[in-house]
Amino acid sequence: MQSMSIDNGQKSADGLVQRFDKSLEEFYALCNQLEPCLRLAYECLSQSFDSTKHSPTLVPTATKPDAVQAESLxxxxxxxxxxxxxxxxxxxxxxxxxxxxxxxxxxxxxxxxx
Structure with missing residues (x-):
């Protein structure tokens, strides 16, 4: 009787370990998918900042002088x-x-x- 309960305990522990290993593997797979997305977002943000920094200011498109923005050329x-x-x-x-x-x-x- 006692060997049966130890055997059941071992099976449930093995199941937990396998489930944990599978969950950990899925977590790392998601992290691997997320990494390129974060790198791309960082590059886009960096390029946006550089573009804003190095691009000329806006050219006014309004025909009325009072509608011209202050920072435009x-x-x-x-x-x-x-x-x-x-x-x-x-x-x-x-x-x-x-x-x-x-x-x-x-x-x-x-x-x-x-």
Missing amino acids: PYTQYLSMIKSQISCAKDIHNALLECSKKITGKAPPNQGGL
């Missing part, structure tokens, strides 16, 4: 800012292109004074 200033940003991007592109040509050996060496 006049269109002419906006155009000059965009032109300077494009010029800067071209300069960076050309510098990177020149550097990559020097690294791969496709550019002729400088004939200047070095």
Whole structure:
């Protein structure tokens, strides 16, 4: 009689351990699914902050002067800012292109004074 109760106790303990192991495995699986979502959310938030920080202020779209927002730029200033940003991007592109040509050996060496 007593061996039967010990045997039942062992079976129920094994069942609890198996259930705990299965629950723990499901928990880790959910954590693994959640991790990329959190990384993506962090990247989106970071990109949003950078975009807000580095983007020009708004251009007014209202036709009435009293409806213009205080932090917006006049269109002419906006155009000059965009032109300077494009010029800067071209300069960076050309510098990177020149550097990559020097690294791969496709550019002729400088004939200047070095």
